[in-house]
Amino acid sequence: MKTTKELDVICTQIRRDILRMVHANNSGHPGGSLGCTEFLSALYFNHLKHNLNFNMDGIEEDLFFLSNGHISPVLYSVLARSGYFDISELSTFRKLNSRLQGHPTTHEKLEGIRIASGSLGQGLSVAIGACLTKKLNNDNQIVYSLHGDGELQEGQIWEAIMYASANKVDNLIATIDYNKKQIDGEIKDVLPMGDLKAKFEAFDWKVIEEKKGNDIDAINSALINAKNLTGNGKPIVILLHTEMGNGVDYMMGTHKWHGNAPNDEQLENALAQNIETLGDY
Numbered sequence: 001m002k003t004t005k006e007l008d009v010i011c012t013q014i015r016r017d018i019l020r021m022v023h024a025n026n027s028g029h030p031g032g033s034l035g036c037t038e039f040l041s042a043l044y045f046n047h048l049k050h051n052l053n054f055n056m057d058g059i060e061e062d063l064f065f066l067s068n069g070h071i072s073p074v075l076y077s078v079l080a081r082s083g084y085f086d087i088s089e090l091s092t093f094r095k096l097n098s099r100l101q102g103h104p105t106t107h108e109k110l111e112g113i114r115i116a117s118g119s120l121g122q123g124l125s126v127a128i129g130a131c132l133t134k135k136l137n138n139d140n141q142i143v144y145s146l147h148g149d150g151e152l153q154e155g156q157i158w159e160a161i162m163y164a165s166a167n168k169v170d171n172l173i174a175t176i177d178y179n180k181k182q183i184d185g186e187i188k189d190v191l192p193m194g195d196l197k198a199k200f201e202a203f204d205w206k207v208i209e210e211k212k213g214n215d216i217d218a219i220n221s222a223l224i225n226a227k228n229l230t231g232n233g234k235p236i237v238i239l240l241h242t243e244m245g246n247g248v249d250y251m252m253g254t255h256k257w258h259g260n261a262p263n264d265e266q267l268e269n270a271l272a273q274n275i276e277t278l279g280d281y
Contacts, residue, residue, distance in 0.1 A: 011041050016277060017080075021090055022262070029258060030257055031251060033074035034251065035214070038216055039177075045082070047227070054112055059139060063141070065144070067147045068151050075104065084112040120151040134171055135171065146175050149187060161235075168234070172235045176239050177242055179244040185255050205236065206229050208239070212241070244257065250269070
């Protein structure tokens with residue numbers, strides 16, 4: 001287990017990775033990536049039982065599926081910093097023939113990537129399938145998934161939510177990146193989602209709502225609580241209230257950095273706000 005201080009340092013480095021990756025090609029999605037940095041760092045370094053000798057079967061491992069695949073920069077950085085592939089490969093993000101495409105894909109055989117994602121709404125269905133496979137194989141490990149709150153506007157998500165509870169898929173922990181923003185603006189202005197906690201509870205899910213979604217200690221507690229709820233006949237969801245663009249002051253509080261890259265001056269400003277590193281690539 002990493003300490004809070006150790007994870008804070010890792011998060012600082014991952015934010016630097018995200019900013020540099022997106023800046024280098026003037027393309028990508030920094031806002032959601034920065035907002036989920038603490039969650040994915042805590043998950044991969046403290047909670048996920050995973051094997052760096054990657055194979056697609058994932059037998060006797062916890063599995064993670066990124067459904068909102070546009071936040072690939074944070075996942076690529078976390079995977080590299082975890083040891084799945086060399087950190088230097090992050091510099092190939094979104095380049096021709098790179099394994100690190102804008103949305104994760106599987107035909108490049110990038111270690112740590114189990115599904116192609118980016119077409120929103122599909123990841124929960126895949127995660128449920130993995131959960132059922134583990135049950136059939138008497139594999140007691142957990143399946144985790146991450147979704148954007150705007151992604152919940154997709155109909156397939158709600159079919160999957162209904163299916164999971166009806167079939168007692170209780171080895172699933174889904175997390176919602178609840179930043180209340182999407183590419184076109186505030187969710188309340190684009191397509192209001194209402195009371196997500198009440199909706200998930202109405203679909204017979206166990207709900208953990210964490211208001212401090214960028215606080216390492218709060219995230220660790222939420223993940224521990226979620227794991228303790230597995231095996232009790234109901235799927236679990238964590239509503240994680242995050243800040244889009246967290247860690248870079250001019251990116252926070254707005255949807256405008258959902259899919260925009262910083263220019264040279266903005267990059268230097270952002271890096272100056274995140275200076276404690278593990279060693280840049």
